[in-house]
Amino acid sequence: MPQPRDTQRIAVDAMGGDLGPAEVVEAVKLALAQQPALNPITLVGDEAQLVPLLDRAGLRVGDSERLALLHAPEVITMDDKPVLALRRKKNSSMLRAIELVKDGSASVVVSCGNTGALMAGGTLRLRTMQGVARPALAAVVPRAGGHFVLIDAGANPDARPEHLLHNAILGSHYCRVRLHTKATTAPRVGLMSIGTEEGKGNALTAEAHALLRSAHDAGILNYSGQIEGFQVFAEAGGGGVDVVVCDGFVGNIMLKSWESLVKFFSSIIKTELRANPLRMAGALMAKGAFSALKSRIDPDSHSGAPLLGLRGNILKAHGSSKRTAICAAICAAGEIITAEMNQHIEADVRRAAPLLSSSAQARAEIASSPPPSPQN
């Protein structure tokens, strides 16, 4: 059932993050102060630990309708095997939080816990939206002149073309909500590939490209074509797009390798700046530049990678998230609700359904025709 736009009902998994429940409680306090529409936040976790932490933070359940507490004695840890943990820890904070969404008491779950368990738990308990076969994980990444949404960042490593079409729809709506793309210009969608010309790419992108183009022609998407690796961090005018669509295998590898590269790059800079006293003095004078760089590429400000395409939403914050990052994820969850994102997604998925049936037909024809000549 639809809920009033001003009521952002969020379930927050208080356990399972690297910094423990104290950091989550402080994040909830921040979020409640920042965003009046959050109503209520249900904190899910071990009461014995949470009540003293809430006391210390000056928060009391019952003082306000905006904060609720749901006792869940078990914790799924980072080391737990996802499927096993979901089966054995029925009373875990994560599963109980997901169930709040399933029974309609909340619209979004925010958790810093075990990613695999959260993805699997969300998929199994909430199930996908009507017409969507697989959920996709979205991430917001900085680029020259702005940010883009990368989707799928790792939920579905063996994607079919129709999954990529759905990723594009999911990513476009998430981009609108999170990056506040103006309603007059729909987010530009690019399909991750290895060449921008027709015929470049692999078997998956060839079919997905055709689907995305027909979705563009049908007014469902603003598809600007295939993009190559060298365009990913480019400015909007220089080949960059707002939504980068790929399968979960490519997306996960890209995202994690970028983190690895930034770490490597930063460590070289640090080492080189400490190599002699002159450089050290120079680095001290220029240190504002390095803090600015750090905040520019800081993932915390766009914390919360959502698993999209489910009946309800799951927002995963980094395991090591500090209170500000968790607070940002909670507020993002609120924005998703207020924007009625899922309703808009469902409408577009329905509009795109006829494209898929003709694509399945085309695929059957391709399968019965002779194999294409080798790629040049």
Next chain:
Amino acid sequence: MPQPRDTQRIAVDAMGGDLGPAEVVEAVKLALAQQPALNPITLVGDEAQLVPLLDRAGLRVGDSERLALLHAPEVITMDDKPVLALRRKKNSSMLRAIELVKDGSASVVVSCGNTGALMAGGTLRLRTMQGVARPALAAVVPRAGGHFVLIDAGANPDARPEHLLHNAILGSHYCRVRLHTKATTAPRVGLMSIGTEEGKGNALTAEAHALLRSAHDAGILNYSGQIEGFQVFAEAGGGGVDVVVCDGFVGNIMLKSWESLVKFFSSIIKTELRANPLRMAGALMAKGAFSALKSRIDPDSHSGAPLLGLRGNILKAHGSSKRTAICAAICAAGEIITAEMNQHIEADVRRAAPLLSSSAQARAEIASSPPPSPQN
């Protein structure tokens, strides 16, 4: 027929690079001075342009047996469509240079020309080695504490598991030659994936992982398992490997997105360092650090991405390569010959052949069994 180890016969495509034949001629001069084993370098291109350039460089064909000239009046440009150009420009410097390898007058071609044409021309004219179905493009990439070989960087976007096994063999031998990995410790090979545990990844990596493990058990490779994106730039002890194996789709996207990210990162640093006079002064004092950083990640020192798995080798230098980069590529070509790299590859491909037939059998069994349960 095998050639004496001390004779590095190289064909150099003099045309088609962004900086024109003058830069290539200067590179040849540098290479001849640096590496006495280069004998001969055959410069392929338009005589009318090359003779005056050779004169100006103080090089004369005929003065020494170490330099030869082959006239080829046509040029495949960067804007040419690869397949069309190969069909129409039979007398292009690129095709004539490739034919020198085909007829045994040279062992390796070095070119800064049109990548697509070079890949297609090399594959079509030289054909793949016995037992190798698809050639693969290798690239040398810096990481913490060293470099790694990325293979395939874009030749084969729709890879099958056996292609990845061959990529691992090709990459290991190239790594030995280029990164001078000690013969006592075979290069560590990692399979690019989205999780290090068994069962993580996609359908392709699941099969490739099993193949690579059996090649390891057979003593053909030093396979250290699947690696994730966050390990790519890590030090050897911290999860990094010497050879990163993937299909050409993932490899090309990774490599180009890394270039894009470094450019983005560098532009932020530059802008921030120019934001005020204090930072500018600091940047000036620390500028040695930035030059060191630049040279650390400079692709020129490992210039020349080879297309491996062919009967002969094709080395592609960046289109905008300066003389030192082209010279480095020529010397790399020489190292490949002296190390008898292709003979070693052929031997390992033969040793791995029995693994492939049992893998094909396993695949047939998988195809006839019920589908696996969804990934967790």
